Amino acid sequence: MNSATDPQQLLKQHFGFDTFRPGQEQVIRTLLAGRSATAIFPTGSGKSLCYQLPALMLPGLTLVVSPLLALMKDQIDSLQARNIAAQRLDSSLDEASYRRVTQEIRSGQLKLLFVAPERLGNERFLNLIRGLQISLLAVDEAHCISSWGHNFRPDYLKLAGAAKELKVDRVLALTATATPQVSIDMARAFDIADDDIVNTGFHRPNLELRVTSCHHAERATLLVERLRERPAGATIVYVSLQRHAEEIAEHLVKAGFDAKAYHAGMQSEQRVATQDAFMHGKVPIICATIAFGMGVDKADIRYVYHYHMAKGYESYMQEIGRAGRDGAASICELFACPDDCTTLENFVYGDTPDTESIQSLVSELLDAGDEIDIAITDLSRRHDMRQLVVNTLLTRLELSGIIRSEGHYYGNIRFAPKGSSDEILAHYPANQAAFMRKLFSCCSKARKWISLDMETAMAHTGQDRGVILRALDSLQHKGLAELQLAGYRQRFRRLHQTVDLSALSKQLEDTFHRHEQMEISRIESMLAYAQSATCLTARLLDYFGEPIEPCGHCGICLGDQPAALHQRQHTSIKSLDLSGFQQLVAQHPKALTRPRQQARFLCGMNSPAVSATRGLRGNPLFGSCAPVTFAEVLATRNTSD
Numbered sequence: 001m002n003s004a005t006d007p008q009q010l011l012k013q014h015f016g017f018d019t020f021r022p023g024q025e026q027v028i029r030t031l032l033a034g035r036s037a038t039a040i041f042p043t044g045s046g047k048s049l050c051y052q053l054p055a056l057m058l059p060g061l062t063l064v065v066s067p068l069l070a071l072m073k074d075q076i077d078s079l080q081a082r083n084i085a086a087q088r089l090d091s092s093l094d095e096a097s098y099r100r101v102t103q104e105i106r107s108g109q110l111k112l113l114f115v116a117p118e119r120l121g122n123e124r125f126l127n128l129i130r131g132l133q134i135s136l137l138a139v140d141e142a143h144c145i146s147s148w149g150h151n152f153r154p155d156y157l158k159l160a161g162a163a164k165e166l167k168v169d170r171v172l173a174l175t176a177t178a179t180p181q182v183s184i185d186m187a188r189a190f191d192i193a194d195d196d197i198v199n200t201g202f203h204r205p206n207l208e209l210r211v212t213s214c215h216h217a218e219r220a221t222l223l224v225e226r227l228r229e230r231p232a233g234a235t236i237v238y239v240s241l242q243r244h245a246e247e248i249a250e251h252l253v254k255a256g257f258d259a260k261a262y263h264a265g266m267q268s269e270q271r272v273a274t275q276d277a278f279m280h281g282k283v284p285i286i287c288a289t290i291a292f293g294m295g296v297d298k299a300d301i302r303y304v305y306h307y308h309m310a311k312g313y314e315s316y317m318q319e320i321g322r323a324g325r326d327g328a329a330s331i332c333e334l335f336a337c338p339d340d341c342t343t344l345e346n347f348v349y350g351d352t353p354d355t356e357s358i359q360s361l362v363s364e365l366l367d368a369g370d371e372i373d374i375a376i377t378d379l380s381r382r383h384d385m386r387q388l389v390v391n392t393l394l395t396r397l398e399l400s401g402i403i404r405s406e407g408h409y410y411g412n413i414r415f416a417p418k419g420s421s422d423e424i425l426a427h428y429p430a431n432q433a434a435f436m437r438k439l440f441s442c443c444s445k446a447r448k449w450i451s452l453d454m455e456t457a458m459a460h461t462g463q464d465r466g467v468i469l470r471a472l473d474s475l476q477h478k479g480l481a482e483l484q485l486a487g488y489r490q491r492f493r494r495l496h497q498t499v500d501l502s503a504l505s506k507q508l509e510d511t512f513h514r515h516e517q518m519e520i521s522r523i524e525s526m527l528a529y530a531q532s533a534t535c536l537t538a539r540l541l542d543y544f545g546e547p548i549e550p551c552g553h554c555g556i557c558l559g560d561q562p563a564a565l566h567q568r569q570h571t572s573i574k575s576l577d578l579s580g581f582q583q584l585v586a587q588h589p590k591a592l593t594r595p596r597q598q599a600r601f602l603c604g605m606n607s608p609a610v611s612a613t614r615g616l617r618g619n620p621l622f623g624s625c626a627p628v629t630f631a632e633v634l635a636t637r638n639t640s641d
Helices: 007-015 024-032 049-057 069-081 095-107 117-121 123-129 159-165 180-189 216-229 242-254 268-279 313-320 340-350 355-366 376-383 387-399 421-425 430-441 454-461 465-477 501-530 536-543 581-587 595-602 608-612 630-639
Strands: 037-040 061-065 086-088 112-115 134-139 171-175 197-199 207-213 234-238 259-262 285-288 301-306 330-336 371-374 403-417 450-452 481-494
Touching: 007 024, 007 049, 024 037, 024 049, 024 197, 037 180, 049 061, 049 112, 049 134, 049 171, 069 086, 069 112, 086 095, 095 123, 095 465, 112 117, 117 123, 117 159, 117 403, 123 403, 123 465, 134 159, 171 180, 180 197, 207 501, 207 536, 216 242, 216 301, 216 330, 242 259, 242 285, 259 268, 301 313, 313 501, 313 536, 330 501, 340 501, 340 595, 340 630, 355 376, 355 387, 355 481, 355 501, 371 376, 376 387, 376 481, 376 608, 387 403, 387 481, 387 501, 403 454, 403 465, 421 430, 430 454, 430 465, 450 454, 454 465, 465 481, 501 536, 581 595, 595 608, 595 630
Parallel strands: 037 171, 037 197, 061 112, 061 134, 086 112, 134 171, 207 330, 234 285, 234 301, 259 285, 301 330
Antiparallel strands: 371 481, 403 450, 403 481
C-alpha cells in the first residue's frame, strides 16, 4: 500500500491534479472503504482515475478488464510515464514480454494488470493469478454485461463468477452508456448497493448537437462544405462500412484536406500509425468505422460527423463522446439519411442464427453426455454461426441451468527446449527435477518441438492439469523453453438429464429474435431522434434516464427546423438479376442450403460456411441484394423452391 493515506495527496503527487472531477472522490472513497461501486460517468470525465488511484493505496493487485487492446496500451503508457507499475497480458505479446509480465505478477511488483474479459476464462491465466490478493477488479465498459446493453458480450456475464472464484475484495463497474435497466443489471451482477452507484449524469454542455437531412448522394459534398465553412480542428467522420472509410478519405484528400481512413480491415501496424498520427495532430481528419472509438482519448477533437446513421442512442452517445473532452465548444452533426437503415438492419439480421442451426448445435451438446468437451471454432464451422453467436448460445444454456462451465483449456501443448534435458533439469531442485524428468518422459519429441498430451501426462505423473501447466510455465519463466498453447477448448457439465430439445431450441430462438428486434428498435429510435422537433440534447438524455430542460445549445434550440427526412428508397429484389443462384446453391449445400444462409449471402454478410468455401465470397452474387431489406430477401428464400 502507498505510504500516502489521503487520496487528495496522491491525486496531486501521481496525476498532477489539484481537485477531483465530479463523482471521482465518492467512488474512490467507497472502494477504499471496502465496498464495490458503479461509476456511470460521461465519456472523457475521468472514469479511469477511479481505479488507478485506489490501486496505489490498496495492497496486492488491481485487475482491470477492458475490451480493447488500444485502450489498454494507451493507459499503460500513461501510467508507466508516471512511474506506476502497470502491464497488460494479451495475445500480441512476444515470448520475452510475456515472461517478463508474468514474472512481475508473481513477484508482486505490479499494481495494475490489464486483460480482456476472455482471459478470465483462460486456464493458464487463472493458474497464474489464483492465490494472489486481488484487491480490486475494475470492469470497463461494464454495460456489456447486460443483455439489454448495446454491445452485449457473453464473456462479460462470467466476470461476476470469476470475481467470486478469485476472491476479489471489491469490484468497480464503469460505463458511459448505461440506461436505468442496464445500471440495475450491473449492480445485481456484482452485488453493488444502490447507495454505491455513482451517476454524474450524461449532459455535456460544450457539445452542440445538430442534424441535417440529406440524400445519400449529397453527403460527400455536404461534408466538404462543413469542413470548409468551420474553423479547422481535429475531426472524426464516422461511417458504416470499411469501404466507405476509404472512399470518403480519398474524396477529402482530392478536395484538399489531410485525411486518413481507419477500419478493422487494415493491417494492425497501419491502424496504429494512423491513430498515432491523429493523436499527435499530424493528421487532422479520420474517416473511420466504429473500430475507432473506445481506445481514443484525445482532448481537443472539435468535430464528430456521422456520415451515416448511428445504430442507436448508446452508440451515438459513445461516438459523440469523443468530442470536446477539453471542455471547449465542439460540434457533433448527424447526416440523416433513412437509406442507411438497410445496411444497419442487415448487420443485425445477419447475426441471428436460423432454427436449424440452433437445433443442431443444442442436439450435439445434449448428445455428448454428462461431460461436454468442445472447441468454439469447430461448433462455429459445423453449425454456420459466428463464434460470438455460439458463445452467446452457450452462455444462455448456462444461465438456464442446462450446463455448467468446467473451465477452459488448450488441447495442443508443445514446447521447444533451449538445451538438453540435463541442462534444463540442472535449474531445478532435486524433487522438482525428478517430476520434470517424469513429465519429459511421456512427451512426443520432434526436431524442434516436444508435444505433450495432457491426459497422458496426468496419468503418468499423478498430478492434475494445474500442476502440469505451472511446471511448463516455469520452463518459459526461466527462459529454458518456448511454450506454445493452441487448440482452445471448453469443458461443460450437463446438469439436467431430461431436456425437451424442441422446447429448449424454441426458447433460444425466441431469445435471439427478441434481441434482434431490440437492435432494430434502436435503429428506429435514431430515425425518431433525427426528426425531433424538440431539444436534441434533452431527447438523447431522456433515453438514459436524465431529464433536463431544453439545453439552449443544440441545433433545434438554436433555431434549426426539424429535419424532414427523405423517403427511404426501396430496391425490390424482383428488379435484380439473380440468375444462376439456384445453381450456386446446388454446388454449395453446406453454405447455402437454408433460407437464412441464402439471405445472408445475397445481402453480403459473411458466415463461417461462406468463409470456408473457396471462392464463394468472390462470386458476383455475394452482396448482390445489399440494397434490399433483409426481411424481403429472407421472405423470397422462404418461398423459393
